[in-house]
Amino acid sequence: MPTVDDVLIGGVFREESGRSVATLIRIFGDIDLAEDAVQEAFAVALHKWPTDGLPENPGGWITTTARNRAIDQLRRESRGRDLLAQVALLDQPDQQLEPEVVPVEDDRLRLVFTGCHPALSSEAQVALTLRLLGGLTTTEVARAFLVAESTMAQRLARAKRKIKAAHIRYRVPSPAELPHRLRPVLAVLYLVYNAGADGPSGHELRAEAIRLTRAVAGLMPDEPEVSGLLALLLITESRQPARFNGNGSLVLLGEQDRERWDRTLIEEGQAIVRACLRRNIPGPYQVQAAINAVHADAASVGSTDWNEILALYDQLRALSPTPVVALNRAIALGEVRGPAVALAVVDGLDLDGYYLYHATRADLLRRLGRTEEAAGAYARAADLAPSDPERAFLEGRLSMIGSTD
Amino acid sequence: MPQYLLSVHSAAGETRQTMTEEEMQQAWQPILALEAEMKSSGTWVFSGRLHEADAATVVRMSDGMVLTTDGPFVEAKEHLGGFYIIEAVDLDAALAWASKVTRVIMAPIEVRPFAETSG
Numbered sequence: 001m002p003t004v005d006d007v008l009i010g011g012v013f014r015e016e017s018g019r020s021v022a023t024l025i026r027i028f029g030d031i032d033l034a035e036d037a038v039q040e041a042f043a044v045a046l047h048k049w050p051t052d053g054l055p056e057n058p059g060g061w062i063t064t065t066a067r068n069r070a071i072d073q074l075r076r077e078s079r080g081r082d083l084l085a086q087v088a089l090l091d092q093p094d095q096q097l098e099p100e101v102v103p104v105e106d107d108r109l110r111l112v113f114t115g116c117h118p119a120l121s122s123e124a125q126v127a128l129t130l131r132l133l134g135g136l137t138t139t140e141v142a143r144a145f146l147v148a149e150s151t152m153a154q155r156l157a158r159a160k161r162k163i164k165a166a167h168i169r170y171r172v173p174s175p176a177e178l179p180h181r182l183r184p185v186l187a188v189l190y191l192v193y194n195a196g197a198d199g200p201s202g203h204e205l206r207a208e209a210i211r212l213t214r215a216v217a218g219l220m221p222d223e224p225e226v227s228g229l230l231a232l233l234l235i236t237e238s239r240q241p242a243r244f245n246g247n248g249s250l251v252l253l254g255e256q257d258r259e260r261w262d263r264t265l266i267e268e269g270q271a272i273v274r275a276c277l278r279r280n281i282p283g284p285y286q287v288q289a290a291i292n293a294v295h296a297d298a299a300s301v302g303s304t305d306w307n308e309i310l311a312l313y314d315q316l317r318a319l320s321p322t323p324v325v326a327l328n329r330a331i332a333l334g335e336v337r338g339p340a341v342a343l344a345v346v347d348g349l350d351l352d353g354y355y356l357y358h359a360t361r362a363d364l365l366r367r368l369g370r371t372e373e374a375a376g377a378y379a380r381a382a383d384l385a386p387s388d389p390e391r392a393f394l395e396g397r398l399s400m401i402g403s404t405d
Numbered sequence: 406m407p408q409y410l411l412s413v414h415s416a417a418g419e420t421r422q423t424m425t426e427e428e429m430q431q432a433w434q435p436i437l438a439l440e441a442e443m444k445s446s447g448t449w450v451f452s453g454r455l456h457e458a459d460a461a462t463v464v465r466m467s468d469g470m471v472l473t474t475d476g477p478f479v480e481a482k483e484h485l486g487g488f489y490i491i492e493a494v495d496l497d498a499a500l501a502w503a504s505k506v507t508r509v510i511m512a513p514i515e516v517r518p519f520a521e522t523s524g
Contacts, residue, residue: 119496166518167407169495177497 004049013042014204016059017135022107023063024070025170031160033070041066108133109215110170116184117168124159126188131156134192134205178220186229186285189213193233206237224279227272228286234269235292238262249392254301266296287316306335323349327360339367355384359394366401375401406492408450408519409499413512415486435509443491448502450490458484
């Protein structure tokens with residue numbers, strides 16, 4: 001039996017807190033109460049589990065303990081006693097009597113739609129989803145968005161106040177409302193996945209984003225963009241085992257050991273892409289999934305069908321004409337028509353604060369033999385890199401160039 | 406049930422196109438129909454249309470005395486022009502009513518929850 005220590009309990013927290021918080025919000029309809037109670041339940045776990053051992057169902061134990069804490073808390077307040085009476089009347093009275101609180105499968109999905117309600121700002125939507133479902137601390141959410149912790153704390157508090165004051169309901173929207181409510185949900189799920197690209201709770205965030213996207217896709221089998229996002233996440237995730245080398249430095253797509261890609265995820269993702277192509281209602285997520293499916297088809301970087309990828313980027317640029325799409329298209333252009341053509345396009349983009357802009361320029365300059373300029377661009381990219389693995393990769397490139405001088 | 410203020414803000418001195426009596430009737434028709442729908446569904450609590458902000462007067466305490474001044478409280482480009490107070494089960498229901506109002510009034514509608522609701 002593994003020793004039950006803080007690290008193990010921390011792992012349980014990241015995996016289970018989103019589910020517990022969502023279930024308690026369904027029961028009590030109060031975000032702060034739910035969050036506080038789940039925090040308290042984990043404090044109890046930290047105290048008890050090392051001596052009593054891990055419960056059979058740690059998540060269920062946490063949810064039940066948190067539910068009991070919340071009831072204790074409410075009993076202490078007179079307003080809370082009214083709420084408790086309401087909860088007991090309205091919310092499946094049998095559930096109150098069960099020894100363990102059973103989560104309803106839709107609890108987290110409900111919370112995604114609440115957190116991504118169009119009445120909340122897009123910054124608040126993604127922050128709330130990460131905080132409540134991803135189990136990230138306010139500090140971690142603030143770091144993911146490069147804002148001060150106090151700013152993020154205020155943003156979260158304001159969003160939670162608005163949900164309560166304006167009576168934003170915890171429910172999955174009706175079929176008629178779904179299309180209109182979907183866009184922010186997909187954007188947030190994609191951001192949650194990307195927030196897990198590295199960092200300590202990365203695996204859980206990515207798994208959570210994929211799990212929730214699957215759930216939304218199950219709810220909306222006729223929405224091709226939901227399928228597109230799911231395929232994009234699955235194929236991206238398939239490369240995860242090859243994304244870092246032994247030193248924790250990032251490995252670019254072209255240099256990854258393709259033997260380490262997860263074929264099961266690729267096959268599932270590619271099957272979805274094929275279904276999307278047959279349906280022929282393209283959207284940005286579907287096209288990005290298709291681009292990744294083409295990469296996944298190539299046994300080596302040399303056998304990649306860059307013409308196909310460039311054609312897909314042309315389509316993506318028409319659907320979502322952003323500078324970042326133009327930058328990625330330029331990389332494909334560089335493979336088809338050479339680095340000089342690509343550099344001319346890249347130099348015309350207004351992305352000076354974006355590290356991948358400088359990394360792309362650096363790579364093109366290096367291939368053109370303009371080593372000194374390339375070194376400057378790598379250094380600038382390393383300065384702007386958002387995380388250690390990316391910085392390590394860029395500094396590696398920089399020293400490689402230096403040694404060939 | 407929660408109550409919401411649905412308010413419309415209009416620019417001061419915005420000259421309305423002069424309408425004939427008949428045109429006026431036609432413009433009001435959908436608004437009256439919507440108000441009837443609000444009332445028959447038990448949504449409507451109260452509503453009103455306000456004169457322009459230049460008809461406003463502000464009273465405030467100043468050095469222990471009540472001071473009366475002409476004009477609106479805030480010198481702004483836009484002022485409250487009219488409002489509905491409605492009852493709705495949740496924000497989505499309130500937003501659905503606000504969508505109907507903005508469609509017939511052709512102006513943005515601000516939706517705000519009341520802090521305390523009785524019952």
